[in-house]
Amino acid sequence: MGDVAAAAGVSQQTVSRVVNHSDAVRPRTVEKVLKAMAEVGYSPNVAARSLRSGRTSAIGVLATDLSRTGELRTVQSIVDATRRSDFAVVLDRLEPTDDLVKAYGHAMKRMSGRVDGFIIEGLELDRPDELDVPAGIPVVMAGPPCRRFSTIGCDQAAGVRAAVDYLLALGHRTVHFVSGPSYSRQAAVRRQAWQECLEDNGCEIPDVIAGDWTASSGREAARYLKAAGATATVVSNDEMAAGLIVGLLDLGVRVPDDMSVVGFDDVLGNVVWPTLTTVRQDFAAIGQRLAEKLLSQLRGTRHGSTCEMVPAPLVVRGSTAAPQH
Structure with missing residues (x-):
């Protein structure tokens, strides 16, 4: 880290802030530090940082049917958006069941300690407020409005x-x-x-x-x-x-x-x-907003539960016309 600081002309504390995605560093300084990191071949020791902070630097994504195009594209967008941070994605697919609330709860318990937060594909979840979430773990959900968690949905x-x-x-x-x-x-x-x-x-x-x-x-x-x-x-x-x-x-x-x-x-x-x-x-927009919302919470930004609805416009093509008779 000292070599990076010297190459960028900043303090080691500033380098540490950039590595940890602090908002307290100006964009031009962030750019200088990232360039210096590339020049000296510096890569943050994620394992060591996790031991010091108690954080895993991973998020859990829970889905039920990855054979469906929509869920698959949303998950892909989540991975793409998360790749720009230091967080990895741990994906778990749940088998369809009559009690998805219970199944999601078991999945979160299994992954507890391995991830810092969850993104849930809750489109078919009928009782999301009853989810048994491990204490202190933030959750963001794809789906309709919910009292307990922030949601991103399609109108x-x-x-x-x-x-x-x-x-x-x-x-x-x-x-x-x-x-x-x-x-x-x-x-x-x-x-x-x-x-x-x-x-x-x-x-x-x-x-x-x-x-x-x-x-x-x-x-x-x-x-x-x-x-x-x-x-x-x-x-x-x-x-x-x-x-x-x-x-x-x-x-x-x-x-x-x-x-x-x-x-x-x-x-x-x-x-x-x-x-x-x-x-x-717009599956890409939904996935990106889910990742952004959860990462924001993991970095300390809390605004209570919110609901965002992504517009669903009609796209007119060749399969529609006025009736002929």
Whole structure:
């Protein structure tokens, strides 16, 4: 550390502050110290620092389904944002269970002592206020508002309403809906927003078609939608929307000429044909804000629990049009 201080022309205390990410050092000084560290080949001894401070310099990330594009992209963004600090990421995937609150509690106990804080993918967590969190460990959660923890979420309801309003403005008399599975809190939020928007516009509310997030369930919905005479459909994720488009094509139903289709997530918008009109979830922004929020707490900044909602805009592409008849 003395060599770094000499090369940068600062005190060893200043070098220590830079290593520990103190806000008390001016940006130009931080730049000088980092440059000097690179020149002399200095690397902080994280293990020794952990022994002195009682900190592990690691954060725990708990997720339930990394096969789903959204969770995987969010975790990737958390890792990318955390890489710019001295904190490592310890990832644990929980098996789906009827009692996720209990499962998350057990996972946090297992990881206690190995991490300084937790980021929880709590999108499907129905009782987050009941989580058994180790004492003194900060928690930030991806999901809807929660009294105990700060949360970062996507404004899903506003995104669905924008999609329904757009289709009605094109001239469709009503909008059908392909939902996610019944156990999903996210699916319930999107379904409720769809129904309320139709009610507000005085439209007929068609029966909900249940899907399971997979393209095959979207493809299976095509036959029902054709029989129902649907001209516009909002689908709860892009995978099911892509499957629906394929299923409609098999039945001779043209998209968007005969039926408009809107997805949700914007993970397949430009890789299907026709290109998919969809509601965008900014997974990268959500992951980055989760990491920033937790790291801020670990560095001593506490403002109580807060809720941030990332906008979910409608992205219009080729799968929607005015009804032809």
